[in-house]
Amino acid sequence: MTLAEFQQSFWRELWAEHASSVWAAQPGLAVYRNTVLQGCIDALRSLYPAVRRLAGDDWLAATALAYAREQPPSDGGLHGYGARFPDFIAHALAQGEHADDWPWLSEVARLDRLWSESHVAADAPVLSLAALAGPAGPDGEGLARLRLWPHPAARWHRSEDWPVFSLWEAARSAKDDPNPPHWHGQAVLMTRSEGAVEAVELDAGDHALLVGCARGLVLGEALDAALRHHPMTDPGAALARLITRGAFTAITA
Incomplete structure (x- = not known):
């Protein structure tokens, strides 16, 4: 041998x-x-x-x-x-x-996995709201033609049927009763700020906007796609929430 x-x-x-x-x-x-x-x-x-x-x-x-x-x-x-x-x-x-x-257990497992991926992802600058405002920032029409790129540490997931964020967050924080108050689908965003992974629940429209940006759509197209699936989405508020939560690293033509 x-x-x-x-x-x-x-x-x-x-x-x-x-x-x-x-x-x-x-x-x-x-x-x-x-x-x-x-x-x-x-x-x-x-x-x-x-x-x-x-x-x-x-x-x-x-x-x-x-x-x-x-x-x-x-x-x-x-x-x-x-x-x-x-x-x-x-x-x-x-x-x-x-x-x-x-x-719902495999969906919760996906959030555990995304947390680990976010934790070890590469460092990169975080896009701020200031980059989109003020004299140096693009106007509304110009902004719609730009692309926002997700931060390397950003991870997201949406479950249509299960309150995955509530279940996952309760388990990770060792709450006595992990049962969520409402059993409906949830979306989650994980980002990393100053070395610590932070997880928040996302509105369905926010999640759709982030997915569109990750696909490389210009912002106007990503917003249109989010509105088609979730007509109640406030485009400006959704964009502001994602940027404030550190979802993006750069904006390019």
Whole structure:
């Protein structure tokens, strides 16, 4: 067996649920496998704290173990591990006994993931309202032809059906009762100010405007798209809210 063949065989056995006859006689393999798998489980516990609180540690640990065996890490750095864990949670619920209990859990997991992404995203200047006002700022017609670019640390998500922000925020802050007062869809914006990730609920129109800007639409087109889907949106107020919350980094022609 060549070194490359040995390494490939070892890697397969490391993530297999049961050792093959070739490796079963190696007493150190089980210890090493358990250590590596436990590291993956602990990483997912850390990266998905809202899921852990809402679903319980036992369920999360079992689901994390199944995920690690199916999708092992690609490198030694586990801070970015688990990008597909929200989708895996959705599949696990569909196949298990809690689909009716936690139909929103994968959506909450997406917010955990977005928080981690925002936390480690690149630094960049934050666009201020002052850049759009005053003598140096563009007029209304000129502004409509410009593009606003989301900040590298900005992350957003909208759930049509579930109060994901309320559930997620209650779990992350360890409230005694995570049940939201109203069960309706919510949108969320996460930004990072001075090293700390901040999360706020977004109006549906604000979310649509941000999505349009992220697609590269000029501001006028992005506002038109938001109004088509959410006619009650106040364009000026929506833009001001997003800028004040640090959603953008630059404005260009």
